[in-house]
Amino acid sequence: MPAALKQFTDTYLMWNEGYLIWISDILIALTSIGIVATLTYFKKWKWLWKEWLTSVDHKRIGIMYLIAALLMMFRGGADAMLLRTQLASPNSHFLTAEHYDQIFTTHGTIMILFMAMPMIFAMFNIVVPLQIGARDVAFPYLNAISFWLFFFGAMLFNISFVFGGSPDAGWVSYPPLTELGFDKGPGENFYLLSLQISGIGSIATGINFLATILKMRAPGMKLMRMPLFTWSVVAASIVIIFAFPALTIALALLMLDRIVGTHFFTMLHGGDPMMFVNLFWIWGHPEVYIVVLPAFGVFSEVVATFARKRIFGYTSMVASLLLISVISYFVWAHHFFTMGAGADVNTFFAVASMMVAIPTGVKVFNWLFTMFRGRISFELPMLWTLAFVPNFIIGGATGVMLAVAPADYQYHNSYFLIAHFHQVLIAGPVFGLIAGMYFWWPKMFGFKLDEKIGRIAFWLFNIGFYVCFMPQYALGFKGMQRRMYTYPAGMGWHTLNLISTIGAYIMGLGFLFIVVQIVYSIKYGERDLTGDPWNGRTLEWSLPSPAPHYNFAVIPTVTDRDMLWVMKQEGREGELRRINPDAIADIHMPKNSGRPFLMGLAFFVAGFGFVFNWYVLAVIGLVGVALTMILRAFEWDDEYHILAEEVREVEAALGRL
Amino acid sequence: MSTSTDKLTQGNGPSHAKHRSGQYVLGYLLSLVLTAISFALALTHAMHVAPLMIVMTILAGFQIVVQLFFFMHVTEGDGPPYHSLALILGLIFTFAIALMSVWIMGFGSQVS
Numbered sequence: 001m002p003a004a005l006k007q008f009t010d011t012y013l014m015w016n017e018g019y020l021i022w023i024s025d026i027l028i029a030l031t032s033i034g035i036v037a038t039l040t041y042f043k044k045w046k047w048l049w050k051e052w053l054t055s056v057d058h059k060r061i062g063i064m065y066l067i068a069a070l071l072m073m074f075r076g077g078a079d080a081m082l083l084r085t086q087l088a089s090p091n092s093h094f095l096t097a098e099h100y101d102q103i104f105t106t107h108g109t110i111m112i113l114f115m116a117m118p119m120i121f122a123m124f125n126i127v128v129p130l131q132i133g134a135r136d137v138a139f140p141y142l143n144a145i146s147f148w149l150f151f152f153g154a155m156l157f158n159i160s161f162v163f164g165g166s167p168d169a170g171w172v173s174y175p176p177l178t179e180l181g182f183d184k185g186p187g188e189n190f191y192l193l194s195l196q197i198s199g200i201g202s203i204a205t206g207i208n209f210l211a212t213i214l215k216m217r218a219p220g221m222k223l224m225r226m227p228l229f230t231w232s233v234v235a236a237s238i239v240i241i242f243a244f245p246a247l248t249i250a251l252a253l254l255m256l257d258r259i260v261g262t263h264f265f266t267m268l269h270g271g272d273p274m275m276f277v278n279l280f281w282i283w284g285h286p287e288v289y290i291v292v293l294p295a296f297g298v299f300s301e302v303v304a305t306f307a308r309k310r311i312f313g314y315t316s317m318v319a320s321l322l323l324i325s326v327i328s329y330f331v332w333a334h335h336f337f338t339m340g341a342g343a344d345v346n347t348f349f350a351v352a353s354m355m356v357a358i359p360t361g362v363k364v365f366n367w368l369f370t371m372f373r374g375r376i377s378f379e380l381p382m383l384w385t386l387a388f389v390p391n392f393i394i395g396g397a398t399g400v401m402l403a404v405a406p407a408d409y410q411y412h413n414s415y416f417l418i419a420h421f422h423q424v425l426i427a428g429p430v431f432g433l434i435a436g437m438y439f440w441w442p443k444m445f446g447f448k449l450d451e452k453i454g455r456i457a458f459w460l461f462n463i464g465f466y467v468c469f470m471p472q473y474a475l476g477f478k479g480m481q482r483r484m485y486t487y488p489a490g491m492g493w494h495t496l497n498l499i500s501t502i503g504a505y506i507m508g509l510g511f512l513f514i515v516v517q518i519v520y521s522i523k524y525g526e527r528d529l530t531g532d533p534w535n536g537r538t539l540e541w542s543l544p545s546p547a548p549h550y551n552f553a554v555i556p557t558v559t560d561r562d563m564l565w566v567m568k569q570e571g572r573e574g575e576l577r578r579i580n581p582d583a584i585a586d587i588h589m590p591k592n593s594g595r596p597f598l599m600g601l602a603f604f605v606a607g608f609g610f611v612f613n614w615y616v617l618a619v620i621g622l623v624g625v626a627l628t629m630i631l632r633a634f635e636w637d638d639e640y641h642i643l644a645e646e647v648r649e650v651e652a653a654l655g656r657l
Numbered sequence: 658m659s660t661s662t663d664k665l666t667q668g669n670g671p672s673h674a675k676h677r678s679g680q681y682v683l684g685y686l687l688s689l690v691l692t693a694i695s696f697a698l699a700l701t702h703a704m705h706v707a708p709l710m711i712v713m714t715i716l717a718g719f720q721i722v723v724q725l726f727f728f729m730h731v732t733e734g735d736g737p738p739y740h741s742l743a744l745i746l747g748l749i750f751t752f753a754i755a756l757m758s759v760w761i762m763g764f765g766s767q768v769s
């Protein structure tokens with residue numbers, strides 16, 4: 001190999017690092033070839049572009065978020081399996097220290113920002129407009145931009161694995177370790193830029209959904225008549241809008257430190273690394289509420305539906321959602337009690353942290369009271385909801401233990417913490433979003449996911465969870481620290497670690513069963529012909545599955561909470577399901593556009609340029625971003641009408657006239 | 658709001674027609690001037706650090722006001738005043754976070 005080429009492959013492709021990279025390269029190449037070949041063979045390129053990549057339809061965007069999130073869950077899960085494999089036995093050399101660092105960093109970042117976030121956005125998009133009786137979100141074009149910024153941000157992050165090197169300073173990326181002097185590689189830049197790009201998209205999504213819910217509800221749907229999932233989106237959007245700017249600032253300042261040579265977070269010249277920690281957690285703590293609040297919303301819908309009862313304590317549910325979203329801003333310092341800010345600071349934040357348990361407890365009791373004397377049926381969404389309750393309670397209790405500031409000096413950064421946050425993150429967002437996925441899957445695709453395979457997946461995942469994470473509490477007490485790539489034999493940690501790894505494999509198997517379930521159900525899943533497979537309560541179940549492009553032929557007038565359910569009780573649900581042809585008018589819709597996709601691509605190019613300090617590329621990318629914005633500013637003709645006649649035809653074909 | 662006509666173009670009512678471009682230009686100039694003043698003050702070390710920080714904070718406050726009035730039209734709008742609520746909430750969060758950060762990070766003066 002010529003020297004220049006070898007230089008290139010070693011620096012950028014890291015081919016000198018061994019077989020893990022080679023295997024990944026080959027797999028990525030094969031997958032890409034496979035996708036391109038399939039699309040070409042079935043002549044689907046045009047379809048892909050016209051129907052999906054340029055779509056501004058919230059339902060399509062939601063589905064794309066969901067697919068991306070599942071793929072990212074696979075990547076993050078594969079990372080987790082590698083980490084656990086390394087820790088299964090003492091003195092293991094499966095991974096080197098550097099690789100271990102990179103993998104826990106990508107695992108954590110991907111799971112939170114590129115798995116949990118798109119998963120909640122998938123639910124926002126798929127459910128909210130249908131639940132509030134709207135035809136789309138307030139800003140459909142912006143919605144598409146949000147998606148493509150997330151998508152290309154995630155791409156930028158993932159490509160670091162095979163091009164340039166992954167970030168390796170943890171998902172929190174604390175300086176001074178992440179300052180240029182200690183971390184030269186492009187990995188850290190990948191982290192900063194990809195989070196920045198997808199973060200812009202997240203803020204836009206928060207604004208978009210808050211505006212949608214406040215402004216576009218069907219007539220008669222007062223705020224206190226909104227379904228609880230929609231309420232949870234309000235709460236989460238508020239948190240997104242006010243928390244994400246802190247991350248943007250923290251990342252931007254750190255990037256300036258690295259690229260321009262400022263001294264915001266350096267040790268010398270007046271910088272203060274702890275200021276980054278402070279800023280990061282001003283966002284970071286609210287962030288975990290951003291991902292858990294929509295899960296709470298899902299549980300509320302699922303519990304009411306499968307217990308066949310109105311949710312217990314609706315008003316207190318709303319109040320506790322909003323309370324959680326406010327309190328979540330005032331607890332952030334509990335992530336760095338050990339910084340030594342003093343007893344007064346630690347006391348305040350300890351008490352604030354414990355207070356979160358109160359509204360959360362209210363919610364748990366309300367779910368339990370809703371189930372009490374309900375006619376519960378144990379379908380998949382309900383199973384995951386039931387499993388959430390004990391799981392989250394243990395996670396919450398260990399959280400209160402961690403919130404006791406003096407005790408946290410013992411638990412801090414130990415496996416006790418690892419077990420705690422996995423327990424709340426998995427029981428909350430992951431269980432919640434899987435429950436939501438099962439629940440609304442028929443609404444998205446028109447068929448149910450297979451119950452039998454789903455049950456196997458459920459039990460594997462749940463048993464695996466406890467086997468994996470319960471031993472880690474004990475490991476924490478025995479002194480095992482997080483982010484250790486290996487440990488000596490005599491510490492008494494081996495057995496527990498081995499058990500934990502076995503549990504992780506069981507969970508991995510559970511995930512594979514979910515994949516099998518999806519693939520199987522595409523062909524054999526029970527078709528949903530009624531549009532209401534679960535005997536639902538809210539407006540989305542009055543529509544056919546999948547909902548037509550314009551959602552509601554005629555926007556319904558809402559007179560009650562749980563509108564559909566109330567009408568079913570009164571035998572009037574036909575009013576929602578049978579449309580009066582004369583009431584149908586022309587429908588105004590936004591046109592599809594390729595520009596959001598291109599804008600995401602331009603951001604990707606710019607980000608890539610900054611990662612390697614290739615400024616020509618960066619400028620090209622930024623020019624692309626500016627161009628797409630200018631073109632949008634001069635676009636006049638971005639809407640069209642679906643004629644009433646067409647709507648009537650579609651509705652007639654669906655048998656709804 | 659009639660039920661069956663379009664739901665996507667609400668808010669494009671007549672109230673939007675009255676924004677003249679002059680307003681935007683004025684706002685833009687004002688924000689540029691404010692930015693220029695703070696940069697000039699910082700780069701020329703015109704004052705001691707403590708008063709400088711106060712002046713800059715005040716300038717930043719003006720900047721926010723300019724943005725809100727000239728670009729975001731806080732004073733207009735139909736329907737319930739959600740935006741005022743959001744602004745108040747934002748103010749509370751901003752002050753709480755800023756002041757609490759000062760409090761938390763104050764430990765530095767004791768350590769170093």
Ligand code: HEM
Nearest residue numbers: 080083084104108111112170171172425482483484504507
């Ligand atoms: C199959 C399930 C999972 C397993 C087996 C697993 C395992 C692990 C392991 C072994 C670590 C590294 C611990 C260390 O050495 O410090 C880790 C870290 C982490 N995990 Fe997971 N994990 C799983 C799922 C998740 C999920 C669903 C999330 C988030 C939604 C998540 C978020 C994180 C975060 C934020 C870190 C910290 C990374 C860092 O130290 O910077 N994990 N996980």
